[in-house]
Every structure is written in C-alpha cells, then in structure tokens.
Amino acid sequence: EAGVAQSPRYKIIEKRQSVAFWCNPISGHATLYWYQQILGQGPKLLIQFQNNGVVDDSQLPKDRFSAERLKGVDSTLKIQPAKLEDSAVYLCASSSVRGTNEQFFGPGTRLTVL
Amino acid sequence: GQQVMQIPQYQHVQEGEDFTTYCNSSTTLSNIQWYKQRPGGHPVFLIQLVKSGEVKKQKRLTFQFGEAKKNSSLHITATQTTDVGTYFCAGRSGNTGKLIFGQGTTLQVKP
Numbered sequence: 738e739a740g741v742a743q744s745p746r747y748k749i750i751e752k753r754q755s756v757a758f759w760c761n762p763i764s765g766h767a768t769l770y771w772y773q774q775i776l777g778q779g780p781k782l783l784i785q786f787q788n789n790g791v792v793d794d795s796q797l798p799k800d801r802f803s804a805e806r807l808k809g810v811d812s813t814l815k816i817q818p819a820k821l822e823d824s825a826v827y828l829c830a831s832s833s834v835r836g837t838n839e840q841f842f843g844p845g846t847r848l849t850v851l
Numbered sequence: 852g853q854q855v856m857q858i859p860q861y862q863h864v865q866e867g868e869d870f871t872t873y874c875n876s877s878t879t880l881s882n883i884q885w886y887k888q889r890p891g892g893h894p895v896f897l898i899q900l901v902k903s904g905e906v907k908k909q910k911r912l913t914f915q916f917g918e919a920k921k922n923s924s925l926h927i928t929a930t931q932t933t934d935v936g937t938y939f940c941a942g943r944s945g946n947t948g949k950l951i952f953g954q955g956t957t958l959q960v961k962p
Binding site: 777778779780781782793828830837838839840841842843844845 | 855857884886892893894895896899939941949950951952953954955
C-alpha cells in the first residue's frame with residue numbers, strides 16, 4: 738500500500754511569511770496527526786483529526802497555526818506569520834482505528850525560517 | 852501535564868556491544884509504543900506493549916513494560932551498524948488517551 742505523502746519536502750521562508758504543508762494519509766486511515774519535530778527532540782503533537790473532526794489541538798499555537806481536513810482525507814497545515822522558532826520538521830502521520838493505533842509517518846517537510 | 856523522559860540522550864557503542872534505552876512516564880500509561888528514526892528519516896513503528904510486565908522480542912531487540920505501567924525499556928543485543936538511529940518511546944496516557952513522545956535516545960555504532 739502507498740505510504741503517507743507530504744509536500745513539499747523542504748521549504749525556506751523569511752520570518753513573517755506564510756507557508757502551507759500538505760499531507761495525504763494512507764487510504765482508509767481515519768486518524769491524521771500533524772507533529773512538529775525540532776532538531777534533537779521527539780515529535781510534538783500539534784493537532785489530531787478523526788475523519789474531518791478535530792480530536793486534540795491543545796498544543797497548536799492557534800494565533801499563527803491552522804489546519805484543516807475538510808473531506809476527511811488529505812489535510813493542510815498553515816503557518817501565518819512564521820517565526821524563527823518555527824524552524825523544524827513537520828511530520829504528518831495516520832493510523833487506523835482498528836488494531837494497535839500504530840502511526841505511519843510521512844517523510845516530513847523540513848521548514849527553515851530565516 | 853504528562854511527561855515522558857528517556858535516558859540516555861546519546862549512546863555510542865562498539866559494534867557487537869549491547870545497548871539499552873529507558874523510558875519513564877510521570878503518569879500511568881495504558882500502553883507504550885516504540886519507534887525508530889534513522890538519520891534523515893521519519894519515525895517507524897517497532898512495537899506496542901499493553902500489559903503490565905509484558906516482554907516482547909523482535910530478533911535482537913527486547914522490549915519491556917514495567918509492572919506499574921510507568922516505565923519501559925528497549926534492549927538491543929550485539930548491536931550492528933544497521934541499528935544506528937534514534938529510538939523513541941511514546942506513552943499513551945491512561946487518563947487522556949494522548950500519545951506523548953519521549954525525546955529519544957540516539958544510538959551510534961562504531962564498526
């Protein structure tokens with residue numbers, strides 16, 4: 738089966754600019770996650786969707802970050818405006834509601850904010 | 852809030868030596884997952900432990916879940932260069948159901 742797809746793979750922007758990331762989960766996976774992974778740290782959950790509803794966005798900086806999953810399939814994460822400390826890898830993951838809830842991660846988008 | 856701590860942060864071993872990473876949660880967990888992230892790659896699921904005191908093996912890897920379901924360990928016997936990467940534990944809170952990742956242990960193996 739195809740894995741989790743993310744684009745772009747790399748993005749370089751200046752602070753105060755906007756950026757958007759796209760994620761297409763594994764077909765049939767109802768749960769989609771966006772994580773922020775700063776160099777040297779573990780993934781930090783930003784938002785979790787179940788189908789097109791938000792399950793947990795408690796760690797999403799809502800003044801600048803937004804995410805949507807309108808049709809319950811692919812998702813976009815936006816940062817507007819970006820800050821220097823947003824430089825990180827943004828990982829998308831998906832899981833099935835059945836089984837172990839094993840999360841399948843995409844390759845990530847490496848964001849550099851200058 | 853719930854915290855998941857891993858030690859050590861880094862470990863350098865000679866090929867053939869054993870390696871262990873430890874994971875501790877501030878709260879009781881319903882289950883714990885382990886992931887491996889190769890340099891430049893993304894986390895890949897290794898295993899999930901659910902039962903108190905559970906031990907699971909995958910070839911040279913042995914995973915344990917503590918009796919109190921607040922700690923876990925991953926032990927690699929006779930490391931190989933292919934074991935290089937960062938190993939993350941991720942604990943699922945028994946209260947909230949949230950999965951919290953530890954900061955990872957990065958393993959370097961010298962041939």
